[in-house]
Amino acid sequence: MANVTIKILAEQLNLSTAAVSKALRDSHEISPLTKQRVLDLAASLNYVPHPYAGSLRERKSKTIAVVLPEVADSFFSLALNGIEEVAIEKGYHALIYLTHESFEREQAILKDLESGRVDGVIMSVSMKTNTFEHIKRLQQRIPMVFFDRVCEEIDTAKITTNDYECGYTATQHLIDRGCKKIALLSVSDSLSISSQRMKGYQQALLDNGRADDAPRIVACSDDEATNYALMMELLRSEDRPDGIVATVSKMTTEIYLACMELKINIPEDIKVVCFSNDASAPILNPALTTITQPAFEMGKLAATLMFKALQKKYFLLSDQSAVIPSELRIRSSTGH
């Protein structure tokens, strides 16, 4: 009877899945009559909540895994602090696994986690992840929550920020400051966050009548030397941009170093805005305008949902996705 799902209950009762889920959790939003109908049908069909839910209270590992691309990035290290704050409060250990942006490594780690080492997994996928079987297999065993770099294909809680709006806002800010030729620095377009930020950028150009500009999207790597060479090439080109939106925090150093090398002044010759949570942004030369993400809050919410899933019998992670907005922080790198 493992095939009886909330969806089936909902169809038979002519209710939404959300309503069934709420009824099972005894939510005050659902009338007593409806609750009774749901519980009666659930009992008669021998409905079993998500496979892991029943046995959770007997689990003993008291450990969750956090699977991340890297920690040499202030977004992830701040998010990790948010996750750990909740884990510590709950008396759990958080085991951190790094994929180093390798799809093979991510597969090996998730395979290892299938052994039951941990009670749940909080994850941000690698930039090379483009199939999801390894994730689906693990999610059938233990609860998973995604943050930032999520998988649309997996039905669970996803904590994101407003990447599309931020791509738009950053681009519009440069247009407002007089930029005519705005380049976007991006990474893997298989990542949802990258494609959202890129769409925001493109829409802002379109809305400002810049749609037929030459394409100025630069695909960066995760290697510093390669990225520096890319920046030198971009900034030496005849049709040099006068504005840069970097969707990757670690490009900051390469942009600044290349500008110093080529004696291009920020913000006079080129204006720069980076998606970044680096504490150094206000003390750079010049201070950096950033899209600052709610990294700590995203990690904290992801962990809070995870522990609800681990502790409550009826708690549907897939109802819990949330978007926490980022902020544009204007500093000298985009002018005064």
Next chain:
Amino acid sequence: MANVTIKILAEQLNLSTAAVSKALRDSHEISPLTKQRVLDLAASLNYVPHPYAGSLRERKSKTIAVVLPEVADSFFSLALNGIEEVAIEKGYHALIYLTHESFEREQAILKDLESGRVDGVIMSVSMKTNTFEHIKRLQQRIPMVFFDRVCEEIDTAKITTNDYECGYTATQHLIDRGCKKIALLSVSDSLSISSQRMKGYQQALLDNGRADDAPRIVACSDDEATNYALMMELLRSEDRPDGIVATVSKMTTEIYLACMELKINIPEDIKVVCFSNDASAPILNPALTTITQPAFEMGKLAATLMFKALQKKYFLLSDQSAVIPSELRIRSSTGH
């Protein structure tokens, strides 16, 4: 017979412990005759190598733990990359545990690891760690290697950098650039690295006839707001320093922000050198003079030794400590 140690073998044979250890490892540095004497005595006394060594080849976890204070620090995130490079090559998973500078948390993590979850532990202690029973207990079960923040009390491999010399070099550099009143920013003096850096600073002052200067050692916390308040207080004081050696990378932002707020110019009014591996050092305003530690190399060596201990029958970690020197990188924050 668990009490028969290398030391006992060495005493009975009138050899050094290093020579006995090398003989057991079949080192070419030891003559065949001596090797035979060592092996004969070892056999007759039923010498058992360190308790974990014998059964290692049957171990299956294929996992090591890395216990760190935090990762929101470029030293630790780079060291971690060095550790992981080796672990991945050896087909191991590295589980990262963060103590967040809490002694209680560190104890809980090490207690958890006693259960046999991992084959070995690479560790840098918290700044609050001042007793070592929890470490000794774990080290009796599995091999441990320390890096950067080591425990002198534990007999195993310790990978450090030349902290004393760096404290000296940084201070001498400021004296050479004309500073008369040099402050040292430090953390917990229970950490070996902090006390070494501080001793280097004091010796440099002494060697330059500055020994009777007012004490200018500022104990920083791990809280940003507290540290910012400390900097504001230091820089507002009548007897303001004209040079700062920060032994803690994360103080950089607070020093720069406090100087900006008080309109104190770096390097004209105050010169600054920080122990830091931050990629942003060259793009700060002004570019920051640093003591740059061999973070990646330290992590890589710690992991290399760990895997030798896991894979070889006779390999004494306590013979393997190493010091990898750091570098002074002079930039604008200490003048031109």
